[in-house]
Amino acid sequence: MALNAGLLMFTAHRAMERRVLDAVAAAGFDITAAQARIFQRIGPAGTRLGELAEQAQVTKQTAGFLVDQLERAGYVERVPDPTDARARLVRIAERGRAAGEVAAAVVTEVEAEWAAHLGARRMAQLRDALGRLREITDPWAGE
Amino acid sequence: MALNAGLLMFTAHRAMERRVLDAVAAAGFDITAAQARIFQRIGPAGTRLGELAEQAQVTKQTAGFLVDQLERAGYVERVPDPTDARARLVRIAERGRAAGEVAAAVVTEVEAEWAAHLGARRMAQLRDALGRLREITDPWAGE
DNA sequence: GTTCATAGTCAGATTATCTGACTACATTCG
DNA sequence: CGAATGTAGTCAGATAATCTGACTATGAAC
Numbered sequence A, B: 001m002a003l004n005a006g007l008l009m010f011t012a013h014r015a016m017e018r019r020v021l022d023a024v025a026a027a028g029f030d031i032t033a034a035q036a037r038i039f040q041r042i043g044p045a046g047t048r049l050g051e052l053a054e055q056a057q058v059t060k061q062t063a064g065f066l067v068d069q070l071e072r073a074g075y076v077e078r079v080p081d082p083t084d085a086r087a088r089l090v091r092i093a094e095r096g097r098a099a100g101e102v103a104a105a106v107v108t109e110v111e112a113e114w115a116a117h118l119g120a121r122r123m124a125q126l127r128d129a130l131g132r133l134r135e136i137t138d139p140w141a142g143e
Numbered sequence C: 001g002t003t004c005a006t007a008g009t010c011a012g013a014t015t016a017t018c019t020g021a022c023t024a025c026a027t028t029c030g
Numbered sequence D: 001c002g003a004a005t006g007t008a009g010t011c012a013g014a015t016a017a018t019c020t021g022a023c024t025a026t027g028a029a030c
Helices: A005-026 A033-039 A049-056 A060-072 A094-118 A120-137 B005-026 B033-039 B049-056 B060-072 B094-118 B120-137
Strands: A076-080 A088-092 B076-080 B088-092
Touching: A005 A033, A005 A094, A005 B005, A005 B094, A005 B120, A033 A049, A033 A060, A033 A094, A049 A060, A049 A088, A060 A076, A088 A094, A094 A120, A094 B005, A094 B120, A120 B005, A120 B094, A120 B120, B005 B033, B005 B094, B033 B049, B033 B060, B033 B094, B049 B060, B049 B088, B060 B076, B088 B094, B094 B120
Parallel strands: none
Antiparallel strands: A076 A088, B076 B088
């Protein structure tokens, strides 16, 4: 029970999230964990609200609430979806790009620490196993 | 970025949590994710509220709020801590034990599915890497 | 060109979480 | 011993994140 794989992943994920959020906050970006979980799923060309909601596994209303905040703070912008007048695309704005760069740098740093602790071989095995696991744990695995 | 190890762990953890919570709910136990995250840290001899809070990384107040609910629903009980009159131990009660058994069975099942998908070798490597990672991502690693 | 489906919003309620202030007991040390 | 300081937990109030249900506007299908 103490060695439940799900719980172990929770622990490591939480450590990563904390590191990233702390660094992003220290760089002057006031983003909450819930906002970040939406933000991180926005694609390069923008993503629809409903799609963000589905991927983050929250309702459209919740996603909308969080995107409103991100938009007000200047991290994202909403633009019309040229292919569907009902929809709008959520796109990363300039400030969001800056915050994203800070986040990406910390992810790289933390992963390097993990690799240093585990050794390159085990880190590669971890990545491999997690990537394969995604095939059965993520309904969005093929995007 | 799409292959951030932290995010991959989040995905797998979320899938595990959902499976467990759904099965527990289907068995008639009305436990929320937040309650479960506290509940799962209660030791066999009972655990203090402050310790549960620290391990779950929430404030004592939040932990107290959740334990209140678990207690009202009959999943846990609070007993005096014989070694300190200020403290009380949160212990798993009969209904909690029953719910915990359902949860443990689902964890076993999901892990078996993962092992089937990855193969025994890769599943063992995954466990090994996660266990080692815990040494640097969990301040409570030595309990 | 109605009828049904989809994208998103509005409104209201609930749940989980925090900070700050407080009480009671424990520990320390002069 | 007894005052000063620290620790376990609770109370009160605020805020953040989430949900369900009802609604509008646009697109798709027949």
